[in-house]
Amino acid sequence: MINHDRPTFKSRVRAQVASLKRVKPRVAVILAVAGVGLLGVVLTLTSNAATFSAAIEAEAGQKSGNVAAGPTAGASGNASVAFGTVNTGGGGGGGTGGPAGGDGPADPSDCTQTASAKFNWGEPQYQSNFNTATLDPTWHPYGPEPGHDKKGTRTPEQIQMGDGNVTLNSDGKGKTAAMKWFPGQQYGRWEVCMKVKTGEQHYVLLTWPDAENWPQGGELDFAEESGGPNKQTFFLHCASNQNNNCESASVSNDARQWTAYALEWTPTRTIGYVNGKAFLDVPHDGQIKAPMNLCIQLDWFQKQTGPDAMIVDWAKQWPVSASKPSTLGLKPGEPATGQPGDYPDRKPRAMTIQDMRPITQ
Numbered sequence: 001m002i003n004h005d006r007p008t009f010k011s012r013v014r015a016q017v018a019s020l021k022r023v024k025p026r027v028a029v030i031l032a033v034a035g036v037g038l039l040g041v042v043l044t045l046t047s048n049a050a051t052f053s054a055a056i057e058a059e060a061g062q063k064s065g066n067v068a069a070g071p072t073a074g075a076s077g078n079a080s081v082a083f084g085t086v087n088t089g090g091g092g093g094g095g096t097g098g099p100a101g102g103d104g105p106a107d108p109s110d111c112t113q114t115a116s117a118k119f120n121w122g123e124p125q126y127q128s129n130f131n132t133a134t135l136d137p138t139w140h141p142y143g144p145e146p147g148h149d150k151k152g153t154r155t156p157e158q159i160q161m162g163d164g165n166v167t168l169n170s171d172g173k174g175k176t177a178a179m180k181w182f183p184g185q186q187y188g189r190w191e192v193c194m195k196v197k198t199g200e201q202h203y204v205l206l207t208w209p210d211a212e213n214w215p216q217g218g219e220l221d222f223a224e225e226s227g228g229p230n231k232q233t234f235f236l237h238c239a240s241n242q243n244n245n246c247e248s249a250s251v252s253n254d255a256r257q258w259t260a261y262a263l264e265w266t267p268t269r270t271i272g273y274v275n276g277k278a279f280l281d282v283p284h285d286g287q288i289k290a291p292m293n294l295c296i297q298l299d300w301f302q303k304q305t306g307p308d309a310m311i312v313d314w315a316k317q318w319p320v321s322a323s324k325p326s327t328l329g330l331k332p333g334e335p336a337t338g339q340p341g342d343y344p345d346r347k348p349r350a351m352t353i354q355d356m357r358p359i360t361q
C-alpha cells in the first residue's frame with residue numbers, strides 16, 4: 001500500500017482496522033585477511049568513529065548512495081564504520097545470478113526467531129546488514145518528494161545509519177522516509193528484522209511491482225501497521241481484483257520489540273510470518289505474475305505525533321525454484337519514487353541485474 005498516490009482505498013482500509021536503541025556489544029574489532037580473492041579488513045567501532053583514518057571514511061564514502069548521513073551517524077557514541085566489502089549473500093543462488101553484494105559484516109542479529117532459520121531457507125541471495133556508515137546503494141530512498149497522498153515529505157535526509165542498523169525517521173509532522181531494494185524478483189522469500197520507535201506513525205513492509213503498474217501489478221503488504229505498535233496486518237492486493245485487497249490477516253505483536261517479518265510468495269502459496277510463525281497462509285499467488293521489489297516505508301497519514309522511526313537490523317532475499325529475476329530496476333544509488341507519474345526519471349527501467357548492483361570487490 002501507500003507507495004503511490006493511490007486514491008482512497010488505504011485510508012478506508014485503515015479506518016476499518018483502526019482500532020532502544022539496542023546496545024550492541026560496544027567494542028568489536030574484527031580483522032579478517034584473505035590472501036586470494038576477497039581481501040577484507042573490517043573494523044567496527046561503536047565508541048568513536050572519528051578516530052578512524054580518512055582512508056576508512058573515503059572507502060565508506062565510495063559506497064554511499066544519495067543518502068545524507070543522519071545527525072548521529074559519524075558522531076561519537078553510536079556510529080559504525082566498516083572498511084571493505086564483504087559478500088554476505090550466496091551469489092547466484094537459485095539460478096538468478098549476479099553478485100551478492102552486501103554492506104558490511106553481519107553484526108549479531110537482533111531477531112532470535114526467524115522464518116528463514118525455522119524453515120531452513122539457507123543462505124540468502126541478497127542480504128543487507130546495514131553495518132556501514134552509509135546506506136548501501138542497492139537501497140533507493142524515495143525523493144525528496146511529497147509523501148503519501150502528496151502530504152508531507154519523503155526525504156533521504158530522514159534515513160540514518162548507526163549501531164549496525166538503518167533508521168527511517170519520522171518527525172511526526174510530515175517529514176518521513178521510505179526506500180526500496182533492487183533487484184526484485186517474481187516469487188521468492190524476503191525477511192526483515194525490524195522494530196519501531198513508537199508505532200504511532202504508519203510503518204509498512206511490502207513488495208511493490210517493479211513495473212509500477214498498481215493495481216494491476218498487485219501489492220504484498222506483509223507487515224503493515226493497523227493498530228499502532230501492537231497490531232500488524234498482511235494485505236494481499238490481488239492483481240485481478242480492482243478493489244485490490246483480496247486477502248488479509250492480522251497479528252498481535254509489539255512492533256517496538258525486534259521482530260522478524262517474512263514473506264514467502266510462490267505460484268501456489270503466499271505466507272506471512274512474524275518471528276517464524278505464519279499468520280497469513282493462502283493457496284495462491286494473488287494472480288501477481290511479474291517481479292516485485294521490497295519496500296520499507298514510514299508513511300504519514302497526517303497524524304501529528306512525536307518522532308517515530310523504523311529501525312532495521314537486516315533484510316534478506318531468497319529466490320525459490322519458480323523465481324524469475326527482475327528486468328526493471330535502478331542503478332546503484334539512484335533515487336526512487338512513490339510517484340512515477342511526477343518523477344519518471346526515478347521509475348524503474350529496463351536493465352540487467354549487474355546494472356542494478358554496485359561493483360563488489
Ligand SMILES: [Ca+2]
Nearest residue numbers: 129130164313
Ligand atoms: Ca545490522
